[in-house]
Amino acid sequence: MLLTREEMTFDFGGAKLDPNRDRELLEWMFNQFLYGEVTGIQVGHWLYDAPDLEAAKFLARQSLEEMQHVDNFLRIMTMLGCQPRPAHPAVRFLATGMMGGSWAEHVALEMAQGEGFVLQAFYAVIDTLDHKPSIDILRRAVKQEERHVEFGEQQTQKAIEGRPWLRRRLLGLSLVSMWGVRRLAGFMEKRLPAEHPVLGQLPRFLEHANRCAELRLRRIGVLDRPLDQLSGARRAALVAEAYGGKALGGLASIVTLPLRVLPLWPKKKRLTETYLRDSHVTGFALPAAGETASQEP
Numbered sequence: 001m002l003l004t005r006e007e008m009t010f011d012f013g014g015a016k017l018d019p020n021r022d023r024e025l026l027e028w029m030f031n032q033f034l035y036g037e038v039t040g041i042q043v044g045h046w047l048y049d050a051p052d053l054e055a056a057k058f059l060a061r062q063s064l065e066e067m068q069h070v071d072n073f074l075r076i077m078t079m080l081g082c083q084p085r086p087a088h089p090a091v092r093f094l095a096t097g098m099m100g101g102s103w104a105e106h107v108a109l110e111m112a113q114g115e116g117f118v119l120q121a122f123y124a125v126i127d128t129l130d131h132k133p134s135i136d137i138l139r140r141a142v143k144q145e146e147r148h149v150e151f152g153e154q155q156t157q158k159a160i161e162g163r164p165w166l167r168r169r170l171l172g173l174s175l176v177s178m179w180g181v182r183r184l185a186g187f188m189e190k191r192l193p194a195e196h197p198v199l200g201q202l203p204r205f206l207e208h209a210n211r212c213a214e215l216r217l218r219r220i221g222v223l224d225r226p227l228d229q230l231s232g233a234r235r236a237a238l239v240a241e242a243y244g245g246k247a248l249g250g251l252a253s254i255v256t257l258p259l260r261v262l263p264l265w266p267k268k269k270r271l272t273e274t275y276l277r278d279s280h281v282t283g284f285a286l287p288a289a290g291e292t293a294s295q296e297p
C-alpha cells in the first residue's frame with residue numbers, strides 16, 4: 001500500500017469503546033460496515049469487465065472475501081447483541097451511489113479511495129473496541145482489505161499513465177467522495193455526544209481520513225499538488241468536467257448498447273436493497289448464548 005498503517009492510524013489517546021455502555025453506537029457503526037460489505041456483490045460486475053486474467057483472479061478472490069466479511073460482521077454483531085438495521089443515506093451514497101462507471105473509476109474511487117477509507121475505520125475500531133473476540137475477527141479482515149486497497153492503487157496508476165484527462169476526471173470524482181466524508185463528519189458533529197471519549201474525536205478522525213485520501217491521491221499521481229493549492233473554482237471545474245464526462249459516456253452507451261442500458265426496463269432489486277430481509281441475515285440476528293470468536297470456521 002502507498003500509505004502505512006502508522007500513517008493511516010488516528011491517535012484516539014487510549015480512549016475505548018465499551019461493548020455494554022456503547023452498544024447503541026456499535027450497532028449503528030457495524031450496520032454501516034455490514035452494508036459496505038454487502039456492496040461487495042458489485043465485484044461481480046467488475047469481474048466481467050476485468051482487463052486481464054491476473055485482475056480477474058484477484059476479483060474472483062475478492063468477491064469471496066467480501067462475502068466472508070459480511071459473515072464476520074454478522075458474527076461480531078451477534079456477539080455484541082447488535083441488530084442488523086439500514087445504513088445511513090450518506091454511507092449508501094458513498095458505497096453505492098458512487099459506483100464507478102468504468103474500470104478506472106472502480107479501481108480509483110471504490111478500491112483505492114473507498115476501501116482505503118473503510119480500512120482506516122477498521123483500524124480505528126481495532127484500536128478502540130474493548131472486545132477481543134471482535135478485534136481478532138477484524139484483524140484477519142484488515143489483511144484482506146489492505147490487499148484490495150493496494151490493488152486499487154496499482155491499477156489506478158496503470159490506468160492514468162499517459163491519460164491526463166482521466167487523471168482530471170478521477171480527481172473530480174474523488175473530490176465528491178471527500179465531500180461525502182465531510183458531510184458524514186457534519187452529521188456526526190451534530191448528533192453525537194461531544195463528551196464521549198471516542199465519539200468526541202470522530203470529526204477529527206474523519207478530517208484525518210480525508211487528509212489520508214489526499215495523500216493517497218498524490219502518491220498514486222491523481223493529484224499533483226496539495227489540495228489547498230486548488231482554488232474553489234478549479235475544484236468546481238474538475239467536478240463539472242468529471243460529471244460531464246460521465247453524462248456523455250452514459251449517452252454514448254444508450255446509443256450503442258440500447259438493450260444493456262435501456263432506462264425504462266423495470267429495475268431488479270439487488271441484495272444491497274434486500275439484505276436485511278434475507279434469511280441469512282435474519283438468521284444471524286438473535287445472539288447465541290456464549291458464542292465466541294473461537295467458534296469461527
Ligand SMILES: [Fe+2]
Binds near residue numbers: 066069145
Ligand atoms: Fe470487505
Ligand SMILES: [Fe+2]
Binds near residue numbers: 144145148
Ligand atoms: Fe474490500
